[in-house]
Structure formats: structure tokens, C-alpha cells
Amino acid sequence: MARGPMTEPGEIRLRRPVEADHARLVGQVDEWWSGRKVHPLLPRLWFQHFTGTSWVAEDESDRLVGFIVGFVSPDRPGEAYVHMVGTSPGHRRRGLGRTLYERFLADVAERGIRRVTSVTWPGNRGSIAFHRALGFDAEVGPGTQNLYGTPAYPDYDADGDDRVVFSRELRPPAG
Ligand SMILES: CC(C)(COP(=O)(O)OP(=O)(O)OC[C@H]1O[C@@H](n2cnc3c(N)ncnc32)[C@H](O)[C@@H]1OP(=O)(O)O)[C@@H](O)C(=O)NCCC(=O)NCCS
Numbered sequence: 556m557a558r559g560p561m562t563e564p565g566e567i568r569l570r571r572p573v574e575a576d577h578a579r580l581v582g583q584v585d586e587w588w589s590g591r592k593v594h595p596l597l598p599r600l601w602f603q604h605f606t607g608t609s610w611v612a613e614d615e616s617d618r619l620v621g622f623i624v625g626f627v628s629p630d631r632p633g634e635a636y637v638h639m640v641g642t643s644p645g646h647r648r649r650g651l652g653r654t655l656y657e658r659f660l661a662d663v664a665e666r667g668i669r670r671v672t673s674v675t676w677p678g679n680r681g682s683i684a685f686h687r688a689l690g691f692d693a694e695v696g697p698g699t700q701n702l703y704g705t706p707a708y709p710d711y712d713a714d715g716d717d718r719v720v721f722s723r724e725l726r727p728p729a730g
Pocket of ligand 1: 587588638639640641642643646647648649650651652653654675679680681682684685686688689
């Protein structure tokens with residue numbers, strides 16, 4: 556079912572991304588990630604090929620204040636993946652990140668998805684607390700080590716690029 560624009564508390568509107576949002580967001584994300592150079596992780600393709608499972612949030616002045624980009628796995632049946640979620644530093648701890656995630660979870664649940672995964676840096680304490688608050692568990696298994704207090708895979712993406720692998724089961728949509 557297609558969803559149109561919706562208004563959230565605090566006059567934040569959520570809508571599907573369009574390609575023009577890429578240029579508006581890519582210049583901001585390094586600042587949102589506390590100066591970490593994450594913009595290469597957000598190429599334009601996310602705003603071309605994954606808009607049906609992604610969302611952006613705008614404030615009352617039409618400024619972009621949040622986004623989530625993810626997809627239904629082409630290879631892992633029943634699984635979806637969140638690539639990035641971010642909210643503007645001026646709009647944090649008001650439930651916006653949770654709302655964006657819930658929209659994504661609803662998108663994929665209605666496509667039959669029962670498991671959602673995401674990875675993050677073990678040193679990103681905000682992201683780890685956020686994912687745990689949303690019901691995600693850090694994968695523990697062969698190869699994980701306790702890094703910064705969280706089970707994580709050393710060198711997961713490249714030498715020195717350690718990652719926590721989070722996952723959460725989804726219940727089928729009601730009705
Ligand atoms: C992580 C992030 C998306 C959270 O966005 P947000 O809009 O602040 O999230 P919410 O307000 O919906 O938080 C939901 C819950 O998550 C937890 N949480 C969120 N940020 C937290 C933080 N920095 N420290 C501790 N707990 C946190 C809290 O339990 C919170 O509920 P509460 O405020 O009622 O206590 C945001 O901080 C951000 O963009 N960080 C930089 C980018 C990033 O690291 N993204 C995630 C990795 S891709």
C-alpha cells in the first residue's frame with residue numbers, strides 16, 4: 556500500500572525520498588555523524604533504487620531533519636537491511652529516529668519480512684543504545700569480541716573496520 560506524506564508530532568513530516576533529496580542530505584551527514592566522513596556511504600543510488608523502503612523527514616521550514624535508507628534482501632529470504640538512519644542533531648531524542656525505523660519496519664513487514672538486520676560501529680554508543688532501545692540484539696558468535704562493551708566482529712568490513720551486527724525479529728502485521 557502506498558503511503559502519502561504524514562504529519563508527526565512537532566510538525567515533522569515524513570515522506571518518500573526523491574532523487575533531489577540526495578544533494579540536500581549528502582552535504583549534512585558528516586556533521587550529523589559528529590564529523591566522521593560517512594558521506595561516501597550515501598551515494599545517489601539510495602535515492603534512485605531504494606525509495607520504496609526509505610523515508611525522509613522534513614521540519615516546518617522544509618529542512619531535511621532525518622532519513623532512513625534500507626532494502627529487502629534480494630538473496631536472504633525474509634530478511635531486510637537498514638543501511639543508514641540519521642536525524643539532525645537539533646531533533647534528537649524526540650522519537651524521530653524511532654518513527655523513521657517504524658516506517659521502514661512497516662514497509663518490510665507488509666512484504667513478508669520477518670527479520671531486520673543492520674550494522675554499526677562498536678564505538679558509536681548512540682547508535683548502539685538506539686538499536687537496543689528498538690529491540691535489536693547484537694549478534695554473538697564465532698568471531699565476535701567484546702569491543703567497547705558490545706559483541707562485535709573485528710575487521711568486518713575492512714582492516715580496522717569493526718562492526719556490531721544487529722538483528723530483530725518482526726511479527727507478522729495484524730489483520
Ligand atoms: C542514532 C540516531 C539515529 C537516533 O535518533 P533519534 O531521533 O535521537 O532517536 P529517538 O529519539 O527515536 O530515540 C529512541 C530511543 O533510542 C535511545 N537513544 C537514542 N539516541 C540515544 C543516545 N545518544 N544515547 C542513549 N540512548 C539513545 C533512547 O532509548 C531513545 O528513547 P528516549 O529518548 O525515550 O530515551 C541519531 O542519534 C543519529 O542520527 N546519530 C548519528 C548517526 C548514527 O549514528 N546513525 C545510526 C547508525 S547508521
